[in-house]
Amino acid sequence: MNIITPVLQARNISKIFPGVIALNEVNFNLLPGEIHGLMGENGAGKSTLIKCLTGVYSPDEGDVIYCDNRVFFSSPLESSKAGISTVYQEVNLIPTLSVAENICAGRQPLKKGIINWTFINAHAKELLAMLDVDIDVSASLSEYSTAIQQMVAIARGLDLEARVLILDEPTSSLDEEEARKLFAVIRKLKNDGMGIIFISHFLDQVYEICDRLTVLRNGEYIGEYEIGELSKHELIIKMLGKDLAQFEYRSSKNTVNKKSDKKTFYRVKGLSKRNGVLPFDLDLREGEVLGLGGLLGSGRTEIARLLFGIDKPTTGNASVWGLSGFIKNPKQAVDKSFGFCPEDRKVEGLIPDLTIRENIILALQVKHGLFKYLSVKKQKEIADMYIKLLKIKTPSSEVSVSKLSGGNQQKVIVARWLAANPKFLILDEPTRGIDVGAKVEIQKMILEFKDQGMSILFISSELDEVVRCSDRIAVLRDRHKIAELCGDDISSSTIMYTIANANTNASANTNANVSVNCNSGGQNEAEVES
Amino acid sequence: MKLKLNHESYKQIIGPLAAFLLILLFNYLFTPGFFDLEIKDGQLFGSIVDIFNRGAPVMIIALGMTLVYATGGIDLSVGSVMAISGAVAAFMIRPGYISGVLEYGTLPPVWQVILIPLIVAAIAGLWNGVLVTYLKIQPIIATLILMVAGRGIAQLITKGNIIIFRHENFEVLGSGNFLGLPVPVVMVIVIALLMHFLTRKTALGLFIEAVGSNPTASYFIGINSRRIKLLVYVFCGICAGFAGLIITADIKGADANNCGLWFELDAIAAVIIGGTVWGGRYTLAGTLLGALIIQSITTTILSRGIAPEQILVYKAIVVLSVTLIQSGNMRKMIVQLFNSKKKRVSSIANSGVVK
Ligand SMILES: Nc1ncnc2c1ncn2[C@@H]1O[C@H](COP(=O)(O)OP(=O)(O)OP(=O)(O)O)[C@@H](O)[C@H]1O
Ligand SMILES: [Mg+2]
Numbered sequence: 001m002n003i004i005t006p007v008l009q010a011r012n013i014s015k016i017f018p019g020v021i022a023l024n025e026v027n028f029n030l031l032p033g034e035i036h037g038l039m040g041e042n043g044a045g046k047s048t049l050i051k052c053l054t055g056v057y058s059p060d061e062g063d064v065i066y067c068d069n070r071v072f073f074s075s076p077l078e079s080s081k082a083g084i085s086t087v088y089q090e091v092n093l094i095p096t097l098s099v100a101e102n103i104c105a106g107r108q109p110l111k112k113g114i115i116n117w118t119f120i121n122a123h124a125k126e127l128l129a130m131l132d133v134d135i136d137v138s139a140s141l142s143e144y145s146t147a148i149q150q151m152v153a154i155a156r157g158l159d160l161e162a163r164v165l166i167l168d169e170p171t172s173s174l175d176e177e178e179a180r181k182l183f184a185v186i187r188k189l190k191n192d193g194m195g196i197i198f199i200s201h202f203l204d205q206v207y208e209i210c211d212r213l214t215v216l217r218n219g220e221y222i223g224e225y226e227i228g229e230l231s232k233h234e235l236i237i238k239m240l241g242k243d244l245a246q247f248e249y250r251s252s253k254n255t256v257n258k259k260s261d262k263k264t265f266y267r268v269k270g271l272s273k274r275n276g277v278l279p280f281d282l283d284l285r286e287g288e289v290l291g292l293g294g295l296l297g298s299g300r301t302e303i304a305r306l307l308f309g310i311d312k313p314t315t316g317n318a319s320v321w322g323l324s325g326f327i328k329n330p331k332q333a334v335d336k337s338f339g340f341c342p343e344d345r346k347v348e349g350l351i352p353d354l355t356i357r358e359n360i361i362l363a364l365q366v367k368h369g370l371f372k373y374l375s376v377k378k379q380k381e382i383a384d385m386y387i388k389l390l391k392i393k394t395p396s397s398e399v400s401v402s403k404l405s406g407g408n409q410q411k412v413i414v415a416r417w418l419a420a421n422p423k424f425l426i427l428d429e430p431t432r433g434i435d436v437g438a439k440v441e442i443q444k445m446i447l448e449f450k451d452q453g454m455s456i457l458f459i460s461s462e463l464d465e466v467v468r469c470s471d472r473i474a475v476l477r478d479r480h481k482i483a484e485l486c487g488d489d490i491s492s493s494t495i496m497y498t499i500a501n502a503n504t505n506a507s508a509n510t511n512a513n514v515s516v517n518c519n520s521g522g523q524n525e526a527e528v529e530s
Numbered sequence: 531m532k533l534k535l536n537h538e539s540y541k542q543i544i545g546p547l548a549a550f551l552l553i554l555l556f557n558y559l560f561t562p563g564f565f566d567l568e569i570k571d572g573q574l575f576g577s578i579v580d581i582f583n584r585g586a587p588v589m590i591i592a593l594g595m596t597l598v599y600a601t602g603g604i605d606l607s608v609g610s611v612m613a614i615s616g617a618v619a620a621f622m623i624r625p626g627y628i629s630g631v632l633e634y635g636t637l638p639p640v641w642q643v644i645l646i647p648l649i650v651a652a653i654a655g656l657w658n659g660v661l662v663t664y665l666k667i668q669p670i671i672a673t674l675i676l677m678v679a680g681r682g683i684a685q686l687i688t689k690g691n692i693i694i695f696r697h698e699n700f701e702v703l704g705s706g707n708f709l710g711l712p713v714p715v716v717m718v719i720v721i722a723l724l725m726h727f728l729t730r731k732t733a734l735g736l737f738i739e740a741v742g743s744n745p746t747a748s749y750f751i752g753i754n755s756r757r758i759k760l761l762v763y764v765f766c767g768i769c770a771g772f773a774g775l776i777i778t779a780d781i782k783g784a785d786a787n788n789c790g791l792w793f794e795l796d797a798i799a800a801v802i803i804g805g806t807v808w809g810g811r812y813t814l815a816g817t818l819l820g821a822l823i824i825q826s827i828t829t830t831i832l833s834r835g836i837a838p839e840q841i842l843v844y845k846a847i848v849v850l851s852v853t854l855i856q857s858g859n860m861r862k863m864i865v866q867l868f869n870s871k872k873k874r875v876s877s878i879a880n881s882g883v884v885k
Contacts, residue, residue, distance in 0.1 A: 330749055331752045362736070
């Protein structure tokens with residue numbers, strides 16, 4: 001048996017933050033030509049380990065060994081120059097710069113001291129083409145969806161000359177299709193001998209592409225496994241330290257097929273936005289979860305933003321609680337007891353300077369208004385309750401939210417809106433970057449809140465999740481609402497079929513090719529129009 | 531392994547507190563008589579009292595500036611607004627002076643002499659706020675307009691004269707004393723407490739920090755960020771107006787050219803030294819300490835007989851060192867330096883174990 005020496009190694013690495021032991025004597029071995037999954041719950045220390053390997057942090061104890069040499073990278077720039085290219089979980093792209101600038105920033109090729117724009121644009125285009133993304137690279141980044149932005153971040157990290165590629169949750173906002181494109185590239189790089197570290201909370205993806213796994217729990221090293229020797233179930237137990245709570249919560253979902261008894265409180269007709277979504281009708285009903293099914297860029301987020309008054313519609317009309325008229329801005333929406341948990345937590349959700357407590361109670365405080373200030377004691381109570389419920393990993397509620405791990409930050413945003421207890425809550429990718437255990441918790445809570453009368457608009461790239469939580473699903477394709485499913489029609493296969501079916505009939509200009517009637521009580525069969 | 535929780539709010543003002551104490555220590559050791567206090571006519575005198583008394587105007591403007599700074603803005607016009615409010619007050623007391631009439635006429639009651647300039651200052655603040663929030667002009671440019679134009683307006687009011695006046699009740703504001711304390715110091719305490727209650731006992735402070743820290747997210751939560759920004763600029767204007775009144779009452783004259791000149795810089799420095807984050811966390815206590823630091827440098831220099839022209843150089847040094855100590859990068863560098871030493875030691879220890 002010949003022994004391949006690891007290309008990158010961590011030996012007994014420890015890293016301590018105030019109040020948290022993020023890593024405690026962790027070992028890690030990356031071989032050349034393998035895809036190595038780094039697994040663990042939110043806050044287990046995955047990102048911290050990556051940062052210790054690449055020079056963002058210097059480990060308090062332990063060694064980093066790269067190509068048989070002990071190394072001390074003092075900055076990420078150094079490690080990337082040495083051949084470790086990294087896509088960090090929280091990518092600092094600059095929305096106002098162009099796509100090409102974002103990809104090439106920091107390593108602009110100069111020609112006689114002048115930036116060579118032709119080269120930059122061509123280079124950016126080339127890198128994106130590898131990921132099968134074809135966009136205008138001179139447009140500013142902010143014009144593109146979160147998914148494209150994530151692809152841009154990945155392209156930025158792709159360096160064909162590198163020996164190691166590290167991807168920290170690269171697929172968190174990609175759908176299956178996009179993820180597959182990424183995997184094709186990764187596999188190719190692996191076959192060329194590159195060592196790849198892959199972090200993801202999607203177990204399916206991990207099992208699809210990883211060769212070996214290293215599991216961390218609570219900053220402790222649990223073990224290193226061949227992918228074949230560990231079943232998903234065993235992996236979950238290794239990650240959580242216990243078995244996964246089953247998704248048992250039985251809501252009224254499947255018992256009520258008759259929907260006519262639920263009151264519609266928000267109705268839009270022919271709502272559209274130029275370059276956003278084509279005209280659509282939507283009824284939102286009290287005590288119901290409406291899922292939005294569809295692929296990336298199908299217009300899900302655009303619908304959410306229109307409904308919440310963030311974007312102005314081009315056409316259509318709306319009535320809310322019996323009053324006709326659009327919601328013009330988020331303030332109005334909040335006054336109507338609406339809530340919006342946005343997709344991009346860093347830009348649209350977190351208030352980085354504030355503590356976890358303040359971030360959690362903020363929406364509730366806005367609801368109470370300026371003068372009814374919640375006492376700090378009360379705030380602490382609420383924050384501590386959600387820290388416990390959602391298992392937010394932190395030494396205290398008084399820690400700055402920016403110190404949390406990515407998934408825990410996401411939990412804070414979700415907690416913020418659950419704490420505010422709005423009558424209508426839009427959840428745009430609420431479980432993005434959240435581990436398997438907490439995901440189940442959040443889904444449970446969504447259904448609990450629904451049963452208490454909250455109406456929810458649920459958006460997720462994970463079809464399973466949408467199917468599990470929704471009473472009704474609006475299916476979108478190419479920025480176009482093509483169908484509405486309810487009752488027994490709600491299943492991943494129906495949704496995929498509906499999307500594919502619309503594909504063959506492709507004519508995006510008429511309103512609905514496939515329509516399923518969910519309005520009349522009792523009748524819920526699909527009427528497929530030709 | 532020891533786990534310790536840190537209270538961010540206390541941590542924030544440790545830097546400035548240490549700096550202030552250091553300056554006091556320096557004076558304790560090297561400036562004779564610095565800590566002497568005496569009571570004359572029921573009022574305290576001495577260098578220490580002087581620091582608080584002279585520092586009062588800067589402290590007041592810096593308090594207003596703190597909120598503006600926390601929303602991610604800045605107000606360069608405070609010095610000019612001081613001049614305007616002083617000019618208005620003096621003009622009200624002695625309206626004929628600018629056309630050469632030396633008679634006073636009937637003296638306006640003191641509340642009018644205070645209230646009307648403050649209203650004018652509030653309007654100035656409103657102007658800044660509207661430029662920033664509704665016309666979306668960069669705060670530094672928007673307030674630069676009034677910084678330049680404001681002094682012109684003050685000149686217009688005084689017609690280029692230095693209006694000197696007497697108004698016993700109004701003068702109390704600058705040189706009176708209350709319970710043995712100079713009135714300006716009392717005013718600082720009152721305004722600081724008022725601000726504390728207005729912003730920390732309501733949700734206003736939280737909203738200010740939220741808007742400064744992430745405007746997009748705050749907007750999505752439904753915080754009316756425009757109204758909040760408008761409010762802090764108006765408030766900053768009022769603070770500037772008040773500081774202008776104190777100085778005018780103290781020197782019993784309105785000098786449109788020099789009243790509040792370069793005060794905006796001292797105020798901004800005080801806020802930064804105090805540890806308020808641009809667009810984020812603010813601390814009123816830190817700001818007060820920051821202003822005291824700046825004033826104590828001035829007082830130290832004057833009482834040591836160093837040429838006053840050098841004051842600016844020393845101020846610059848202190849501002850630079852305190853901000854450096856507070857900057858995260860600097861801290862990281864120091865920690866890294868420390869760690870690399872430790873690492874060498876531990877790696878030697880480790881290699882010993884292996885062999
Ligand atoms: N800069 C920091 N300051 C203080 N604590 C930190 C810091 N960075 C990380 N931590 C803490 O270290 C722990 C590990 O965080 P890390 O980001 O490595 O988790 P993770 O495994 O990547 O989780 P996720 O799946 O949520 O991304 C967390 O408890 C986090 O709160
Ligand atoms: Mg992470």
